[in-house]
Amino acid sequence: MSTPMRLAIAGLGTVGAGVVRMLAENGDLIAARAGRPVEIVAVSARSRGRDRGVDISGFAWEDDPVAMARREDVDVLIEVMGGEDGPARAATLAALASGKHVVTANKALMARHGQDMAERAESAGVALRHEAAVAGGIPVVKALAEGLAGNRIDRVLGVMNGTCNYILTVMEETGAAYADVLADAQKLGYAEADPVFDVGGMDAAQKLALLAAAAFGTKVDIDGVVVEGIERVSLTDITHAADMGYRIKLLGVARMNEGGLETRMQPCLVPAESALGQLEGVTNMVAVEGDFVGRVVMQGPGAGAGPTASAIMADVVDIARGLAMPAFGRPAESLVAAPVSAEGSEAAYYLRFGLADSPGVLAKVAAALGRSGISINRMRQYEHSETEAPVLIVTHRTGRAALDAALTEIAGLDACRAEPVAIRIEDA
Amino acid sequence: MSTPMRLAIAGLGTVGAGVVRMLAENGDLIAARAGRPVEIVAVSARSRGRDRGVDISGFAWEDDPVAMARREDVDVLIEVMGGEDGPARAATLAALASGKHVVTANKALMARHGQDMAERAESAGVALRHEAAVAGGIPVVKALAEGLAGNRIDRVLGVMNGTCNYILTVMEETGAAYADVLADAQKLGYAEADPVFDVGGMDAAQKLALLAAAAFGTKVDIDGVVVEGIERVSLTDITHAADMGYRIKLLGVARMNEGGLETRMQPCLVPAESALGQLEGVTNMVAVEGDFVGRVVMQGPGAGAGPTASAIMADVVDIARGLAMPAFGRPAESLVAAPVSAEGSEAAYYLRFGLADSPGVLAKVAAALGRSGISINRMRQYEHSETEAPVLIVTHRTGRAALDAALTEIAGLDACRAEPVAIRIEDA
Numbered sequence: 001m002s003t004p005m006r007l008a009i010a011g012l013g014t015v016g017a018g019v020v021r022m023l024a025e026n027g028d029l030i031a032a033r034a035g036r037p038v039e040i041v042a043v044s045a046r047s048r049g050r051d052r053g054v055d056i057s058g059f060a061w062e063d064d065p066v067a068m069a070r071r072e073d074v075d076v077l078i079e080v081m082g083g084e085d086g087p088a089r090a091a092t093l094a095a096l097a098s099g100k101h102v103v104t105a106n107k108a109l110m111a112r113h114g115q116d117m118a119e120r121a122e123s124a125g126v127a128l129r130h131e132a133a134v135a136g137g138i139p140v141v142k143a144l145a146e147g148l149a150g151n152r153i154d155r156v157l158g159v160m161n162g163t164c165n166y167i168l169t170v171m172e173e174t175g176a177a178y179a180d181v182l183a184d185a186q187k188l189g190y191a192e193a194d195p196v197f198d199v200g201g202m203d204a205a206q207k208l209a210l211l212a213a214a215a216f217g218t219k220v221d222i223d224g225v226v227v228e229g230i231e232r233v234s235l236t237d238i239t240h241a242a243d244m245g246y247r248i249k250l251l252g253v254a255r256m257n258e259g260g261l262e263t264r265m266q267p268c269l270v271p272a273e274s275a276l277g278q279l280e281g282v283t284n285m286v287a288v289e290g291d292f293v294g295r296v297v298m299q300g301p302g303a304g305a306g307p308t309a310s311a312i313m314a315d316v317v318d319i320a321r322g323l324a325m326p327a328f329g330r331p332a333e334s335l336v337a338a339p340v341s342a343e344g345s346e347a348a349y350y351l352r353f354g355l356a357d358s359p360g361v362l363a364k365v366a367a368a369l370g371r372s373g374i375s376i377n378r379m380r381q382y383e384h385s386e387t388e389a390p391v392l393i394v395t396h397r398t399g400r401a402a403l404d405a406a407l408t409e410i411a412g413l414d415a416c417r418a419e420p421v422a423i424r425i426e427d428a
Numbered sequence: 429m430s431t432p433m434r435l436a437i438a439g440l441g442t443v444g445a446g447v448v449r450m451l452a453e454n455g456d457l458i459a460a461r462a463g464r465p466v467e468i469v470a471v472s473a474r475s476r477g478r479d480r481g482v483d484i485s486g487f488a489w490e491d492d493p494v495a496m497a498r499r500e501d502v503d504v505l506i507e508v509m510g511g512e513d514g515p516a517r518a519a520t521l522a523a524l525a526s527g528k529h530v531v532t533a534n535k536a537l538m539a540r541h542g543q544d545m546a547e548r549a550e551s552a553g554v555a556l557r558h559e560a561a562v563a564g565g566i567p568v569v570k571a572l573a574e575g576l577a578g579n580r581i582d583r584v585l586g587v588m589n590g591t592c593n594y595i596l597t598v599m600e601e602t603g604a605a606y607a608d609v610l611a612d613a614q615k616l617g618y619a620e621a622d623p624v625f626d627v628g629g630m631d632a633a634q635k636l637a638l639l640a641a642a643a644f645g646t647k648v649d650i651d652g653v654v655v656e657g658i659e660r661v662s663l664t665d666i667t668h669a670a671d672m673g674y675r676i677k678l679l680g681v682a683r684m685n686e687g688g689l690e691t692r693m694q695p696c697l698v699p700a701e702s703a704l705g706q707l708e709g710v711t712n713m714v715a716v717e718g719d720f721v722g723r724v725v726m727q728g729p730g731a732g733a734g735p736t737a738s739a740i741m742a743d744v745v746d747i748a749r750g751l752a753m754p755a756f757g758r759p760a761e762s763l764v765a766a767p768v769s770a771e772g773s774e775a776a777y778y779l780r781f782g783l784a785d786s787p788g789v790l791a792k793v794a795a796a797l798g799r800s801g802i803s804i805n806r807m808r809q810y811e812h813s814e815t816e817a818p819v820l821i822v823t824h825r826t827g828r829a830a831l832d833a834a835l836t837e838i839a840g841l842d843a844c845r846a847e848p849v850a851i852r853i854e855d856a
Binding site for chain 1: 446458460559575706719739740
């Protein structure tokens with residue numbers, strides 16, 4: 001049991017440096033838990049000389065991560081370069097082909113090529129693990145694939161992008177507009193200079209696609225995820241939603257319907273008093289609902305060097321122990337290609353209309369909803385401005401097709417002064 | 429991979445019946461995740477004829493769980509009888525001695541004999557697992573021992589007894605007294621006819637002792653846990669705590685101090701707006717703080733047939749996959765016997781005094797605290813009754829010995845009309 005497990009780290013950004021620091025500080029502890037020493041033998045990054053705040057002088061340097069992945073003295077490749085193709089994929093493929101285990105934090109790579117990678121890993125008899133790709137330090141892949149393995153999973157839902165949750169939280173707290181809060185978040189380092197990957201929902205969608213595969217035994221399908229970002233979430237809707245007892249979150253939801261797999265990452269209303277509704281700031285939260293366990297909720301830091309290194313090291317320790325389960329919780333060849341649930345599940349919706357303040361308008365809106373079979377749970381009309389009166393409606397559960405038909409009809413009314421807003425309400 | 433894994437279930441109460449039902453309903457799914465069929469071959473309970481709502485006619489019946497544990501056709505003993513000694517221990521020892529894996533939901537057994545059991549399991553080369561013994565369906569043992577394995581754990585804290593949390597929640601919501609709420613909880617089935625194991629704190633203390641072993645690599649030490657129940661929590665203190673922004677929870681806290689391991693299960697004040705403060709009803713919540721990950725919080729059902737069966741099956745699936753780590757996350761022989769931290773960590777305290785309404789009394793109390801080096805963070809005096817004025821003090825952090833010295837001095841004052849109340853405030 002004392003043969004060391006030897007790591008190569010591809011990528012020395014904050015996460016890669018975090019892994020170096022973790023082994024420097026907790027190496028003894030990790031060895032005790034892994035049953036053998038875990039040591040870094042080689043590293044690779046774009047720039048050799050850059051100061052990363054960690055000592056890498058004891059490790060072999062490789063300019064080429066692919067060459068590093070093939071080194072004879074490496075047992076596990078830690079891939080923390082990022083990117084769905086390019087060097088990250090090339091190095092991962094090289095490692096698997098050379099019989100090395102791979103631990104990756106790369107959600108883009110796994111969401112796009114996870115099935116192929118998992119099949120290659122299993123053919124080669126090595127492990128491929130990606131706990132760090134989903135919800136940072138929260139051990140949620142493990143919880144789904146192992147800790148809740150006896151359950152038929154009914155639904156996975158959660159807030160999986162800290163940047164978006166931070167922006168929405170601050171908008172609600174301060175009443176500032178989206179663009180202003182985003183600019184502040186960029187200054188504070190909570191949002192990237194190019195934020196589209198976060199605020200557009202794709203970062204979180206990739207995580208959701210990975211969780212869905214583990215939850216439902218399906219091939220990871222990033223193209224099947226309905227993705228909508230927070231760019232169009234308005235302060236008006238945040239405020240009105242709060243008035244009605246809800247908060248708006250960029251919420252990921254995965255469930256298996258009769259017609260196929262439904263995965264959506266989009267702004268939703270959740271009850272303000274629910275655990276997800278109360279979640280503030282950059283923290284992530286994932287809830288898993290199983291037929292026997294009921295609901296388990298996990299909350300923690302969704303990003304950052306320390307939490308991501310923590311998730312990487314959990315996978316490394318499992319591999320060192322010889323206890324690594326398959327990437328998606330069962331053999332890759334047994335994962336099924338589920339159809340995408342076209343209609344999706346029914347839901348209640350929050351609707352906002354700007355209507356002319358003239359007699360009979362509300363009746364026309366209600367009639368249009370009724371013609372689509374949509375019944376109204378709650379309605380509020382606010383004091384009208386010069387041109388229109390804001391009307392809020394919370395519907396009972398309805399399908400999206402029926403809703404879209406009604407919204408089209410209402411948008412065509414002369415009295416409808418603005419594009420109707422419809423936001424899904426998710427039970428949480 | 430198609431050799432079935434064969435289970436024997438010792439105990440057919442609600443949990444044992446839940447395991448039977450889970451395999452009947454989700455057997456295919458479990459086989460897919462486990463990589464092989466999982467089937468029950470034998471069962472044992474006190475009464476054969478009782479209707480349990482599940483069909484056990486396909487399983488061999490054994491009157492004696494010890495004989496069942498030794499059956500040649502059994503790979504894993506599921507021990508759900510309960511009890512720290514007696515048949516549960518005898519059957520477990522027989523199983524381990526016969527080279528069978530053991531999965532147990534028995535916190536009393538594991539808290540008392542866990543070290544011995546783990547050593548026997550490792551000598552025999554079999555697994556001993558107890559996820560179901562801690563926090564019901566929440567996969568928290570797995571999170572600690574595997575999912576956060578790269579971290580030095582700073583603190584584990586949580587609410588681990590649903591009965592107590594239900595009682596405290598209802599007391600706060602309704603203003604009813606402890607005894608009345610307990611009686612109602614017994615009628616509703618949320619509390620046992622003999623509730624002392626729950627309300628006295630021992631049930632939760634056993635769970636905490638098990639978590640501490642996994643968190644800190646120590647031998648499980650139930651006798652080292654400071655245990656105090658909720659029987660003496662008064663409505664007065666719940667109300668005053670709420671006024672000051674806190675809620676009272678039966679809180680388990682484990683941390684490693686310089687002087688040794690500190691484990692305490694006792695009523696504490698936690699900030700009302702914290703996740704633990706907001707926890708209501710029978711739900712359990714465990715927070716784990718690690719040096720790299722920060723804080724991860726897990727929440728879910730802490731008891732019941734379904735959640736407990738879920739935890740048991742997770743362990744079963746790990747064993748079927750050949751992926752079962754040691755009971756406490758590292759080899760039993762490497763676990764250390766940590767001394768009990770005598771003084772414990774410093775904390776702020778909530779103090780309540782009933783003082784005579786006469787000049788200079790408050791000064792004497794403040795002086796006594798000052799002489800023990802305790803400084804006051806906040807103080808409130810309420811309108812006096814006929815005999816006394818309630819005075820609340822929130823202290824700055826202090827050691828318990830200093831506090832006890834001050835409380836003894838204050839209790840000895842002529843003007844002190846009631847036994848002083850002191851409740852620890854835990855950062856949460």
